[in-house]
Amino acid sequence: MYRVFVKRVIDLFVATLVFIALSPIFLLVTILLSIVNKGKPFFFQKRPGKNERIFRIIKFKTMTDEKDKDGKLLPDYLRVTRIGRFVRKTSIDEIPQLLNVIKGDMSLVGPRPLLVIYLPLYNETQKRRHEIRPGITGWAQVNGRNAISWEQKFEYDVWYADHISFLLDCKIILLTVMSVIKREGVNKGDKITMERFTGSARN
Numbered sequence: 001m002y003r004v005f006v007k008r009v010i011d012l013f014v015a016t017l018v019f020i021a022l023s024p025i026f027l028l029v030t031i032l033l034s035i036v037n038k039g040k041p042f043f044f045q046k047r048p049g050k051n052e053r054i055f056r057i058i059k060f061k062t063m064t065d066e067k068d069k070d071g072k073l074l075p076d077y078l079r080v081t082r083i084g085r086f087v088r089k090t091s092i093d094e095i096p097q098l099l100n101v102i103k104g105d106m107s108l109v110g111p112r113p114l115l116v117i118y119l120p121l122y123n124e125t126q127k128r129r130h131e132i133r134p135g136i137t138g139w140a141q142v143n144g145r146n147a148i149s150w151e152q153k154f155e156y157d158v159w160y161a162d163h164i165s166f167l168l169d170c171k172i173i174l175l176t177v178m179s180v181i182k183r184e185g186v187n188k189g190d191k192i193t194m195e196r197f198t199g200s201a202r203n
Contacts, residue, residue, distance in 0.1 A: 003132075003164045010166075011108050015101035026095050029060055029087060036081045037061050042096060047113035050133045055105040057113055060084075060093040091180045097136045109169045110135025111157035114197070121199040122154075129157035132164065139168075142175035146194045154200075 019026070033041035043061040046054050062084030066074050073079065080088070087093045100106040106113065113134035122129075140148070140156035160168070 002166050006166070007107065007164070007169070008104070010169075011101050012104075014108060015098045019095070019098040019102065022095055022098075025092065029083075029092055029095075032083050033060055033062075033081075033087075036083055037064060046116050047134070048116055048119055048130060049105050049113060050130060052119060052130045054116060055100070055113075057100055057105075058096040060087050060096060062088050062093055094136050101136065105133070107133040107135045109137055109160075109172050111138050111160065112141065112153075118197050121197060123200060125158060126154040126200070128161055129154060131161050137172060137176040139172060142172050142179055145179070150197045151200055 030041045040061055043059045044056050047057045049055050062081065063076065063079040064081060066079050068074055084093075097106060101108055110133050111129040138157065139160040140153040143156055144152065
């Protein structure tokens with residue numbers, strides 16, 4: 001009952017209330033990022049959702065599109081703006097995803113939606129992360145976020161898919177708030193984003 005119906009109702013209700021409450025911050029950050037990113041405050045990208053259905057995720061744009069002389073994007077640490085770094089560290093960049101939750105593409109809690117190019121790289125077990133809606137936060141995020149390996153992330157994602165419950169979601173949200181306050185696991189080394197997934201053993 002919770003997995004099929006109640007979870008979605010709670011997502012819609014809570015996401016709407018939180019977005020309204022955070023709208024002043026949303027508007028302020030939108031204006032500031034519009035200035036530093038030359039009129040482009042948002043980052044849109046196609047991601048696979050439940051049952052691998054493709055949707056467009058929306059986040060605040062925290063890095064510029066600066067390229068080197070060969071036309072390649074500069075390293076993350078050179079492209080991230082000062083306000084962008086603050087927005088990432090405080091997880092403010094996740095606020096726009098509340099719109100994805102309201103729309104029904106995402107849930108408040110679930111496996112993070114990853115790149116479409118990863119779809120053919122998953123083994124049969126890892127594919128099960130797409131049996132449910134992806135989330136703004138998830139079991140993997142409160143157990144290491146960007147500081148753990150891809151294999152560990154997927155194990156956490158599949159475990160969550162098998163153990164969804166109201167109490168577990170509440171626990172994950174509480175741990176997420178604590179993690180944001182402590183700013184744990186945001187970056188891995190000097191990378192702003194985690195290294196790309198290249199596949200793992202098939203099983």
